[in-house]
Amino acid sequence: MVNSPPPAPILRVPFCQPDYGREERAAFEEAIAGGRLEGGGAQTRACETLMEHSTGAERVLITPSCTAALEMMALALELGPGDEVIVPAFTFVSTANAFALRGAVPVFADIDPLTMNLDVEAARAAITPKTRAIMLVHYAGVGCEMEAFVDLCARHNLVLLEDAAQAVGAHWNGKALGSFGAMGAFSFHHTKNITCGEGGALLVNDPALVKPAEFIRDKGTDRADFLRGQISKYEWRVLGSSYLLSELAAAVLLGQFRREESLNKARMRIWQAYDQRFGLINSLRTPHIPGAAHHNAHIYHIRFSNQKLRDDCAAFMRAHGVMAAPHYVPLHTTPAGRKYGRTSGELPHTIDAAQTLLRLPLYSAMSDDELALVIDTMEAFLHQNGLATS
Amino acid sequence: MDLDRRTLALMLLSGLLGLAFLWLPLSVLYYLNRGLDVSDTGHYYASLYHFADIRMMSTQFPLVWKLIPHPDNILVNRLLVFVLLMGSSAALFILAAKAVLPAKMLSKVKVWLLACAGAGAGALFYYYWLPDPSYNSIGVILMALVLVATFALTGIEDQHSWSFRSAALLAGFTGLGLAATRPITALIMALIGAVLFFMLARLSWQRLAQLILFVVLGAVVFFVLVQIFIEPLPVTLERIHGGLQKREILGTNQLVAKGLSLLGKEATTVLHTAPWALLLASLGGAFAAPGVADRFAKAQWLRLGGVGLGAIGLIWMQIIFWQQSQSLVQVPLEKLTYYLVNLGLIAVFCSAIAGMLTANKDTRILYWRLAGVSTLLLLATLSLTIFGTGYWIRKAGIASVFVVLASVLMALQMARGTGYIWSLAMMSALILPLWATRTTMVNHPYRLETSLSAQTQKTSIRGGRSTLRLDPLTKVFFDRLSAAADEMGPVDQRPILIDLSGRLPMAQYHMQARPAFTPWILSAYKGSNAFLAHVIAQMSDEQLARAWILDAPAYKYHMDPAPIAERGHQLDRDYRTVTTAFAPYIKTDIVLLAPKSKGAE
Numbered sequence: 001m002v003n004s005p006p007p008a009p010i011l012r013v014p015f016c017q018p019d020y021g022r023e024e025r026a027a028f029e030e031a032i033a034g035g036r037l038e039g040g041g042a043q044t045r046a047c048e049t050l051m052e053h054s055t056g057a058e059r060v061l062i063t064p065s066c067t068a069a070l071e072m073m074a075l076a077l078e079l080g081p082g083d084e085v086i087v088p089a090f091t092f093v094s095t096a097n098a099f100a101l102r103g104a105v106p107v108f109a110d111i112d113p114l115t116m117n118l119d120v121e122a123a124r125a126a127i128t129p130k131t132r133a134i135m136l137v138h139y140a141g142v143g144c145e146m147e148a149f150v151d152l153c154a155r156h157n158l159v160l161l162e163d164a165a166q167a168v169g170a171h172w173n174g175k176a177l178g179s180f181g182a183m184g185a186f187s188f189h190h191t192k193n194i195t196c197g198e199g200g201a202l203l204v205n206d207p208a209l210v211k212p213a214e215f216i217r218d219k220g221t222d223r224a225d226f227l228r229g230q231i232s233k234y235e236w237r238v239l240g241s242s243y244l245l246s247e248l249a250a251a252v253l254l255g256q257f258r259r260e261e262s263l264n265k266a267r268m269r270i271w272q273a274y275d276q277r278f279g280l281i282n283s284l285r286t287p288h289i290p291g292a293a294h295h296n297a298h299i300y301h302i303r304f305s306n307q308k309l310r311d312d313c314a315a316f317m318r319a320h321g322v323m324a325a326p327h328y329v330p331l332h333t334t335p336a337g338r339k340y341g342r343t344s345g346e347l348p349h350t351i352d353a354a355q356t357l358l359r360l361p362l363y364s365a366m367s368d369d370e371l372a373l374v375i376d377t378m379e380a381f382l383h384q385n386g387l388a389t390s
Numbered sequence: 391m392d393l394d395r396r397t398l399a400l401m402l403l404s405g406l407l408g409l410a411f412l413w414l415p416l417s418v419l420y421y422l423n424r425g426l427d428v429s430d431t432g433h434y435y436a437s438l439y440h441f442a443d444i445r446m447m448s449t450q451f452p453l454v455w456k457l458i459p460h461p462d463n464i465l466v467n468r469l470l471v472f473v474l475l476m477g478s479s480a481a482l483f484i485l486a487a488k489a490v491l492p493a494k495m496l497s498k499v500k501v502w503l504l505a506c507a508g509a510g511a512g513a514l515f516y517y518y519w520l521p522d523p524s525y526n527s528i529g530v531i532l533m534a535l536v537l538v539a540t541f542a543l544t545g546i547e548d549q550h551s552w553s554f555r556s557a558a559l560l561a562g563f564t565g566l567g568l569a570a571t572r573p574i575t576a577l578i579m580a581l582i583g584a585v586l587f588f589m590l591a592r593l594s595w596q597r598l599a600q601l602i603l604f605v606v607l608g609a610v611v612f613f614v615l616v617q618i619f620i621e622p623l624p625v626t627l628e629r630i631h632g633g634l635q636k637r638e639i640l641g642t643n644q645l646v647a648k649g650l651s652l653l654g655k656e657a658t659t660v661l662h663t664a665p666w667a668l669l670l671a672s673l674g675g676a677f678a679a680p681g682v683a684d685r686f687a688k689a690q691w692l693r694l695g696g697v698g699l700g701a702i703g704l705i706w707m708q709i710i711f712w713q714q715s716q717s718l719v720q721v722p723l724e725k726l727t728y729y730l731v732n733l734g735l736i737a738v739f740c741s742a743i744a745g746m747l748t749a750n751k752d753t754r755i756l757y758w759r760l761a762g763v764s765t766l767l768l769l770a771t772l773s774l775t776i777f778g779t780g781y782w783i784r785k786a787g788i789a790s791v792f793v794v795l796a797s798v799l800m801a802l803q804m805a806r807g808t809g810y811i812w813s814l815a816m817m818s819a820l821i822l823p824l825w826a827t828r829t830t831m832v833n834h835p836y837r838l839e840t841s842l843s844a845q846t847q848k849t850s851i852r853g854g855r856s857t858l859r860l861d862p863l864t865k866v867f868f869d870r871l872s873a874a875a876d877e878m879g880p881v882d883q884r885p886i887l888i889d890l891s892g893r894l895p896m897a898q899y900h901m902q903a904r905p906a907f908t909p910w911i912l913s914a915y916k917g918s919n920a921f922l923a924h925v926i927a928q929m930s931d932e933q934l935a936r937a938w939i940l941d942a943p944a945y946k947y948h949m950d951p952a953p954i955a956e957r958g959h960q961l962d963r964d965y966r967t968v969t970t971a972f973a974p975y976i977k978t979d980i981v982l983l984a985p986k987s988k989g990a991e
Binding site for chain 2: 023034041042045046048049050052053054227228229230231257258
């Protein structure tokens with residue numbers, strides 16, 4: 001008799017689920033009716049205008065992804081071989097890859113164990129004469145220690161950059177994340193609070209970088225000036241590529257922006273429900289929100305005391321139809337990270353976060369029943385393992 | 391008071407129907423501070439509050455509106471329109487019913503129902519143009535007031551009484567106001583008013599002489615007030631001349647001919663919307679009408695058959711209408727036009743057939759009157775439709791008030807004997823689409839990108855004169871223009887703003903810049919570039935040298951700046967960019983340019 005594999009659990013609560021509604025459909029249809037779906041059109045400009053308004057950035061350029069926006073940063077700063085950029089090791093691959101592509105070296109530094117953002121002292125220790133920039137990542141939409149980093153960059157004459165992929169709508173001391181550094185990058189990927197499937201944005205806060213960034217996005221040409229009627233013909237000016245998002249995706253994004261407030265509000269309700277239940281349990285580490293941070297409820301994560309508990313919990317949740325997920329593999333431990341990057345000192349907090357962190361499902365359209373199922377399942381696991389005492 | 395159950399039920403139903411109508415105007419108030427259209431409405435406000443600087447304008451509506459003291463504030467303006475529109479519409483409904491229907495029919499409940507239906511019909515018009523009915527409403531208010539005066543005059547026996555004289559004065563006053571606003575419409579309304587008067591009033595030469603005297607006096611009062619408080623006649627004539635030139639150059643003179651041709655097509659379409667339902671409702675309604683079946687044998691059965699057929703016709707028409715709609719709350723406005731006009735036609739046909747069939751002389755006269763008044767109300771509607779600014783836009787918005795009145799009058803007449811069921815069916819047939827229209831328009835306001843609920847951002851307009859709630863994109867647009875306006879210098883010394891996009895007259899009003907002798911240099915017309923050249927030619931060297939320019943180079947209707955260049959001012963050489971902004975309405979970036987040499991001065 002052949003043993004058949006156990007039936008796969010029915011997924012009742014996915015990890016994330018985009019919430020597309022009437023606004024998105026209307027904008028999508030309008031884009032189709034407009035007949036021009038190439039990038040840089042009306043829908044794109046509308047998204048950019050809304051972001052410029054909400055972040056106070058000098059110029060926002062909508063891009064096909066956050067990865068593209070990060071690559072544009074590297075191009076705009078003309079980084080190349082011999083240059084170093086400090087990045088947290090606990091981040092997505094694109095943060096480092098963008099600089100490695102230009103021949104610059106990403107230098108991996110450790111994170112703050114509370115926020116999982118780049119640690120100021122670790123970054124300071126990683127600075128060398130080759131360092132050109134510090135790239136911050138606002139993990140889970142919670143801001144880094146911005147005053148400290150602004151001061152650090154000023155003292156060492158470094159360019160401050162922000163990977164705000166998870167931070168749309170989040171602030172630090174009332175100022176939008178992504179608007180502190182010379183440039184900031186946002187993501188509108190499937191998993192994000194605001195999404196169009198694939199999409200991103202480059203915030204240009206340094207006025208001197210606006211033109212170069214516009215050139216880079218449009219194949220290295222000054223076509224944007226041409227479209228504004230400022231020049232009679234456009235030409236190749238710098239190294240660039242095609243970093244324009246299709247109007248179809250931009251239309252969906254515009255619909256999402258129009259609902260940003262309600263989408264984030266819905267996420268916040270779920271985030272708070274999790275935090276009310278798990279925030280006071282001694283055996284768990286839950287998100288730490290500094291007083292200056294206004295976060296956007298992008299991720300609710302729980303950290304266990306060890307990797308086994310985390311993995312057991314993820315398996316238990318999955319078995320009960322709930323998708324909970326760990327996060328990054330530390331970049332300095334990856335093959336490409338070792339090949340193209342450099343590690344600054346030991347990174348114990350990065351390793352710990354990678355081994356113990358579990359993200360709970362969080363999306364704006366989550367129903368009360370789904371929320372209750374996640375909480376009940378998690379509680380059942382905690383009880384089973386004697387972790388439920390607060 | 392001794393009330394039987396049927397009367398009580400009818401009173402209750404009428405009260406509820408009245409409340410359902412009344413909900414429409416009340417919910418307008420909720421949205422009064424939301425949204426702002428930058429094109430037509432910009433034209434309206436620029437015309438009103440920069441009137442003295444304007445020398446080319448094809449309608450002189452500010453002469454009327456400026457006689458009413460009010461601040462330069464959009465919200466106050468909207469409130470004023472709201473009050474006058476609802477008030478004149480409600481008064482029209484009551485007075486028309488008093489003039490046409492027998493006095494004993496108009497119980498307090500029916501007067502209440504009439505007032506509510508009148509306010510509701512006024513609100514329906516408002517909804518079509520949400521968030522701001524602007525100058526279209528002035529024409530409708532004036533037409534309603536002319537009719538109010540006319541219906542009032544027909545009911546006042548004593549031609550020497552002050553009420554008769556006041557009504558005649560009102561007719562003359564509003565009539566001349568309408569002539570300033572919509573000359574051809576005013577002419578047609580004068581004819582309609584005269585026919586109504588002759589049809590409904592007891593005539594004598596003395597009465598007629600009194601009427602003419604006080605109508606003329608009313609017109610004289612309007613004229614004198616304009617001379618004293620607004621401007622002397624030569625200035626108005628100069629502006630009218632400029633307006634005619636503008637139409638000529640733009641090529642919009644053909645609009646009347648085009649409108650007439652379109653009307654022919656539309657009339658065919660209206661009749662083809664639901665011809666069998668129209669026939670059935672009209673015939674059935676006629677047999678159900680009080681006093682019609684009495685002359686035939688088995689009158690009771692005939693009347694009941696009429697009620698049944700009429701109700702089926704109305705329901706059928708409703709089904710056809712809802713089938714053409716996306717949902718119960720999402721109606722295509724063009725279809726609603728046809729539907730409403732069909733209801734008006736039912737009123738006309740039904741009363742005409744009833745007039746032909748009835749044996750009693752008084753009743754026959756009553757039905758002929760109803761048929762005549764309904765026909766004239768439809769004609770009044772058409773007069774504004776054809777000669778209005780936008781013959782192709784939401785004609786039902788213009789049609790609503792008068793067509794609804796025609797239907798309500800007939801419905802009220804039916805509310806006697808067994809015809810009350812048919813009457814209620816007709817009222818319900820009216821109210822459901824009105825409600826659906828409200829929802830449709832709140833979700834898709836005129837020339838706005840997003841629903842009124844999405845208009846959430848407090849935005850300061852025209853240096854803080856008004857504060858409205860707009861959608862975030864439009865707010866950014868206005869905020870950027872506000873910041874740029876500060877660079878223009880003191881308000882009383884601001885330069886002319888030339889809008890090469892031809893679609894954003896609100897920019898000039900918002901920035902408190904001076905208009906280029908016309909409130910709107912319209913793009914996208916055959917003669918747009920020629921008109922721009924004409925406008926530039928009117929400007930002195932000093933005015934042109936100081937002028938700011940709003941351009942939208944990537945906009946498909948953007949106008950050629952050649953006339954400016956021909957006067958020695960190159961856009962790329964002699965101007966600096968003050969700001970750029972994304973203009974949601976035209977969906978492209980605009981660039982605001984100021985002359986380099988002397989700045990904003």
